[in-house]
Amino acid sequence: MGWQLQQRRVVPQLTSLPFLGVAGLLHNGVGFNPAIRRCSSLALEIERRFLVAGDQWRRHSRWQQRLRQGYLVSAADGLTLRVRISQPLAEGHQPLAGSQPIPAAHLTIKAAPPEGSAGPALTRLEFEYPIPLADAETLLKLSSAWLIKRRYGLDLPGGDWVLDVFEGDNSPLVVAEVELVSADQPLQLPSWCVKELTGQHGLSNAALAHHPLARWSTEQRQALLMPSNPGDPDTSEP
Numbered sequence: 001m002g003w004q005l006q007q008r009r010v011v012p013q014l015t016s017l018p019f020l021g022v023a024g025l026l027h028n029g030v031g032f033n034p035a036i037r038r039c040s041s042l043a044l045e046i047e048r049r050f051l052v053a054g055d056q057w058r059r060h061s062r063w064q065q066r067l068r069q070g071y072l073v074s075a076a077d078g079l080t081l082r083v084r085i086s087q088p089l090a091e092g093h094q095p096l097a098g099s100q101p102i103p104a105a106h107l108t109i110k111a112a113p114p115e116g117s118a119g120p121a122l123t124r125l126e127f128e129y130p131i132p133l134a135d136a137e138t139l140l141k142l143s144s145a146w147l148i149k150r151r152y153g154l155d156l157p158g159g160d161w162v163l164d165v166f167e168g169d170n171s172p173l174v175v176a177e178v179e180l181v182s183a184d185q186p187l188q189l190p191s192w193c194v195k196e197l198t199g200q201h202g203l204s205n206a207a208l209a210h211h212p213l214a215r216w217s218t219e220q221r222q223a224l225l226m227p228s229n230p231g232d233p234d235t236s237e238p
Contacts, residue, residue, distance in 0.1 A: 194228065
C-alpha cells in the first residue's frame with residue numbers, strides 16, 4: 001500500500017473560507033476567530049486517543065512517516081496554529097528510495113468545537129493547508145515549541161486509525177488515534193489500547209511540545225504509563 005494512504009484528513013480549499021491569516025488569528029489576542037465558526041461544517045475533527053502498550057499493533061501497519069511539527073500559537077481556549085513537515089518512510093524508518101516523494105508541509109488551525117458537540121470523542125474544528133516546504137522550515141524555527149514522532153497508518157475497522165511513536169523528550173510514549181464519523185460512534189478497541197487519553201489536555205500534541213514527558217515527575221510518568229484497559233474484554237481484539 002503506497003505512501004499516499006497517509007492523506008486522511010479533509011482539507012478545505014482556501015477559496016472556500018474567509019481569509020484566515022496569522023494576523024487575523026492574533027487580532028485582539030489569540031481568541032476564537034468567528035470566521036472559523038461560520039465554516040465549521042467544512043472541517044470537523046472527531047477523534048478518540050488511546051495509550052498503547054506492546055507492539056502487537058505493528059501487524060496492522062500499512063504506511064509510516066516521520067513528522068516534525070511546531071506550534072506558533074497555543075492558546076488556553078484550545079486554539080492552536082501548527083506547522084508540520086511529513087516525510088514518508090520505508091521499512092526501517094528510512095526515506096523511500098527511488099522516486100522518493102518530496103516531504104509534505106502543512107499549516108493547521110485547530111479550535112474549540114461548535115456549540116452542542118457531545119459524546120465520548122473529542123470534537124474540534126480543523127483547517128489544514130499545504131504550504132511550501134521552505135516556508136515550513138522557517139516557521140518551525142519560529143515555533144515556540146516542537147516535537148518529533150513517527151506515525152503509522154493502521155488497517156483497523158471502525159474509523160481512520162493512526163499510531164504515533166513519540167521521539168526525543170516524549171519517548172517512550174505511544175498513542176493511537178482514530179477519527180470517527182460522529183462523536184458517539186461505537187468503537188471496537190484492540191487490546192493494546194490500554195488507557196483512553198481523549199480530552200486529556202496535558203497529553204495533547206501541543207501540550208507535549210511545550211511540556212514533554214522528560215519534564216514530568218517520575219510519579220506522573222508512572223501514572224500515565226499504568227494500563228487501565230478502556231475496552232470491553234468481550235469485544236477487544238486479542
